[in-house]
Amino acid sequence: MFSSELQFIFQLGILIVFTRMGGHWLRRWLHLPGVLGELIVGMIIGPYALGQFHWPLIGKLFPLGASGSPVSPELYAFSTFASILLLFLSGLETDLSTFLRYSLAGTVVGIGGVVFSFFLGAGCAVWSGLAPGWLDPRALFLGAIATATSVGITARILSERRKMDSPEGVTILAAAVFDDVLGIIVLAIVVGTVRVESDLGVSWSHILWIAFKAFGFWIGATTLGLLLARRFSRMLKHFKSAPAIAALALGFALLLAGLSEMAGLAMIIGAYIMGLSLSRTDLVQVIQREIEGLHNVLVPVFFATMGMMVNFGVMLPQFKIGLVYALLAIVSKVGGCGLPALFCGFNRHGAVRIGVGMLPRGEVALIVAGIGLTSGAIGQDVFGIAILMTVATTLLGPILLSGSFENPAPGLRHPEDIAQSQTKTLFLTFPSPDMADFMASRIVRAFRQEEFYVYRLTPEERTYHIRKDDIFFILEYDGRDIRLTAPARYETLARLMVAEEMLTLRSMLHVAQANSELNTMEHSLIAELFGGPQDFKP
Amino acid sequence: MNLKKPLTVETIRLDLKGETKDAILAEMVDLLVASGHIRDRDAVLKAIMEREKRMSTGMQNGIAIPHGKTDSVDCLVAALGIKRGGVDFGALDGQPSNIFVMTVSPDSRTGPHIQFLAEISRPLNDAAVRTKLLAATSPDEVLHLLIG
Incomplete structure (x- = not known):
């Protein structure tokens, strides 16, 4: 013991x-x-x-707690910290300029998906008898869990199929930004409503008040955050050290998370707002880089902790309802995102691709389900159903999305729309994969120097999104090839950026060949490896 | 991005005097100096020349975009010059260059540099705009043509 x-x-x-x-x-x-x-x-x-x-x-190894809780308080606190970290980074990664300016299609598709998913998710709880009414916490949570798309999985498939820059791909990525923000607002309202309900019973006036309060806190904190972000980033820069800046930013994210909990909302909402506020400052990369290691260790622990909470004994009797919920979660995104897409210039093919692209739920769904379970708003049966849906949509999403692109038919209804949405791709083939790798890192660096917001989709993907305001480039590299995809309007910028880096490469190669010091350095490093002149004394 | 801030009537010249590439570059740097944006004229000229040494910034259709980075400027500065007869700038198409857009930005700070060049150059892809530029009679007219 x-x-x-x-x-x-x-x-x-x-x-x-x-x-x-x-x-x-x-x-x-x-x-x-x-x-x-x-x-x-x-x-x-x-x-x-x-x-x-x-x-x-x-x-x-993992005994049940004294009160029957599946994880110990220590582990739960640890995974709460991980979820705060995850949402802080999500906020930091949100490209707010794009969010504010994005195309009508992205907005309509995102809103459609959230509204349909919420009502079908909540409806499932009511129709199956899990919840007595629409305002029951179980119904509200199943609605909220169904809303948020996990775009990372979709982005990987789009990247593999070279469809990231297709009208469908761009719309999915735009819609996912709305989806994230709306999902968080829905969660804020649901958590607030559930808390009021447990104290005062169901009352529409209370629910409206808490929805207003949640939305008010969200809007107020986000506006204040964005207004103060530059001043705050200047204050952080006084510390002049990247680890100190990142630690302070994370510390403030935790404080705002606590305040948000005190305001009757979930902690992750404060963390997300803190990230979102800093997302428009030039500290984004510094904080991301410093926190990445912590994220890599902690966040998998959070997902595993969510898995540990799945009580198979309680979940299995609800398996049928789980399957129906998963099916409704699929239908709600395919319908909720696909139907509005039909009114935004897409044809049937395009609408289906957008719908299935928005299908996978992941991180946010798990976080919301975890909050519901630990707050007592939902039981282990509903939690199990939510996990089943997350697994099903995450498994099916990539398969269906890949399948939807098998048919090469264009996704837009009118050829003139296709011309308008045209992008240009610069294809470059280098003499070796090493050189392509080096050039890709130079191009990324060059865009960052121009204050573009560059991020790698996932550590496994060799795909970068490069954004600034309404400009959106995709950089992909594989073996000896580099592809830079740009909207036709910004082709000149893409060409100039790459050309300047090619010149730098050429002049570096020239200097390296002509410079005898490099040869001497190389020789002395190798010559002293085995039995050469020994300067090093143990 | 806001193109109006760096490019002003003070940094536009419609009748460059230089007859060689070097003379044109020096004249345009002087234009930036006169507008009060530059601390060290020679450092700026050196940065521009070093970039030209790697490859001429003379493009096609008479357009040249000389540029460089140096900490002798605090922020992005730009100038536009026109040489109606054109000069040999070692351009890609071998033709004389007659429209010059010069950009200099700080070396140790991040910010738009190539993006400015790309955006200011975009209207120059249009032959009608180039013709109007070459016939322009005032810097205001040039600004109106490029920035609107």
Whole structure:
């Protein structure tokens, strides 16, 4: 029997090791998204599966808590911190300029998806008898869980199929930005409503008041954050050290998370607002780079913890309802996003592609479900249903999206729209993959120097999104090839950027060949490897 | 981006005097100096020349976009010059260059540099705009043609 501290350390170690390994193998063998692998690992090693068994020397790995809670308070606090970190980074990655300016199609598709998903999700709880009415917390949570799309999975498929710059691809990415923000607002309202309900009972006036308060807090904090962001970033810059700046920014995100909880909203909302506020400053890359390591270790633990909370015994009787909920979650995005797309110039093919592209739920759905479970608003049955839906949509999304692009028919209704949406792709083939890799990093650096917002889609993808205001480029590289896709209007900029970097490469090669100092340096490094003149004394 | 800020009537000259590439570059740097945007004229000229040494910025259809980065400027500065007869700028198409857009921005700070060049050059793709530019009688007319 261990002390609770020692048990926590063991649990954390096991979670970090197994989620990393499990996520890696599932991604490699089954091409499943990392988040799914981490979730499944959590289910397998959690208290409702292997974690309940006695193991030699260490006893039960993940025993149920005294109150029957599936995770210990320490582990829960740790995973709450991870979810705050995740949402802080999501906010930081949101390109607000694009969000504010984005195309009508993105707005309509995003809003359509959120509204349909919420009502079908909540409706599922009511129709199946899980919730007595639409305002029951279970109905509200199943609605909120169904709203947020996880665009990372879709982006990977679009990138693999070279469809990132297609009208469908651009619309999906635009809609996903709205989806994220709207999903967070829906969560804020749902959490606030559920809290009021538990204190005062159901009353429309209270619900309207809390919705107004949640929206007010959201708008107020975001506006204030954006207004103060530059001043705040100047204050952070006084510290002149990247680790100090990132730590302070994260500290403030935690403080705003706490304030948001005190205001009756979820903690992640404050963290997201803090990230969103800083997203327009030039500190984004500094903070991202410094926090990335922490994110890589902590966030898989969060997903695994969500998996550990799945109680198979309680979930299985609700399996049928889970399947219906998953089906409705699919229908609501395909219909909710696809139908509005039909009115935004897309034909049937385009609408289906957009609909299935918006299908996968992931991180935000899990966070919302976790908040619902731990706050007591939903039980383990509803939580299990939510996990089932997340797994189903995450598995089906990539398959359906790939399939929808099998037919090469254009997705737009009118050829003139196709011409308008045209992009230009610069294809470059270098003598070696190393050189292509080097040039890609130079191009990325050059765009950053021009204050473009550049981010790599996922660590595994060799695809970058490059954005500033309404300009959107996609940089992809593979082997010896680099492709830079630009809207036709910004082709000149793309060409000039790449040409300048090519010149730099050429002049570097020229200098390297002509410079004898480099030769001397190289020779002395190698000559002293084995038995040469030894300056180094142990 | 806002093109109006860097390019003003003070940094536009419609009758460049230089007859060689070097003379044109020096004259345009002087134009920037006269407008009070530059601390060290020679450092700016050196940055521009170094970029030209790597490859001429003379493009097609008489357009040249000499540019460079140096900390002798605090922010992006730009000038536009016209040499109606044109000079040999070592342009890509071998034709004389007659419309010059010069940009200099700080080396150690991030900010638009190529983006400015690209955006100010975009209208120059239109032959009608180039013709009107060459016939322009005042810097205001040039500004109106490029920025609106």
